[in-house]
Amino acid sequence: MKKLSLTIAALAISANPAAAQSLSANYLSNFFAPIQERSIAENREYCGYFGLNAAGKLIATKPKRGRADSCSADPSDEMVEVIASYHTHGSFHIDADSETPSSDDLEADMYEEIDGYVATPGGRIWKNDWDRGRAILLCDRNCTVSDPDYDSQAFPPVNNSYTLDGLYNRDNMDY
Template sequence: MSLAGTVAPRMAAMAPRARPPVAEATGSGPERAFVTGILREIQLVSFRENREYCGYIGLDPNGNYMRTPYSAGVEAGCALPAIPPGMTVLASFHTHSTYSPLYASEFPTSQDMRSDASLDVDGYISTPGGRLWYVDTDTMTVRQLCGRGCLPQDPNYRAADDGPLRPVFSYEELVRFENGYL
């Protein structure tokens, strides 16, 4: 057997998979209602287990909203699940786990934004204080869709530790805050 015969099958197996189709998220209307229902459902589980939960929302081939199965992460991170065939991805979603004074968990992080941007999707994030945020990767901004208590709230949450909350942050503002300059 030649060397080429042993290498070719391995190369084919390592070929990149096609990226699933992606459509623009809106952060409003029925899409927002759909993702709010998802986050309302998993927020209490996230608090109870002290871990982030994440996934994707999208459209099925008939144009109906769908989600991936939930992926359970760790206290401050979550690996997104595989995207099922036929799903057109609209956005990622994830919880910010439980309240902790060690994390600025009441708003998205620059890492949250970079992760979504690298996947070419927008994102939705729920916080221990019960806020809902929308990550717009076209403008690299985050916008608070609803304030404290609009989603289930961690019983240990302390509003005094929220940090410099604003209704909108740019990526650059989040980086400055994370580095102690905001």
């Protein structure tokens, strides 16, 4: 059932560009702000889904608390179309370069055939474009709530986009 609903959702995204456009950087910045505060304070990922209800209104699932480096949620039964997934990356930690989506993040969105949105400890927001197999920076540092302990010098600079291979390379860098 989940695979069927996700396949339908993937078709709905291309058929409903207005819904996808409503997930603008400004909308996402405001949406992520309270979730980021909690995610950073608890050093836990939070995740969920965006979708459309029967009236065509954009809705989001309640953020589900995950672990320090993973999170799993399900779309809401109220969603007739799943538009995208979302998740946070918790707080800044010197042992984890979490300022980009990971290769696992992009692979999961590609597997589900839906776009994904990721908020980082530095306050960046990314879009995982499942169809293109690319992570795209929607808005840079401090676009949404960021960790006050974030150290911009701890890891290499962030590019504006990454292919899946580019994320593999970043995941496997020695710092």
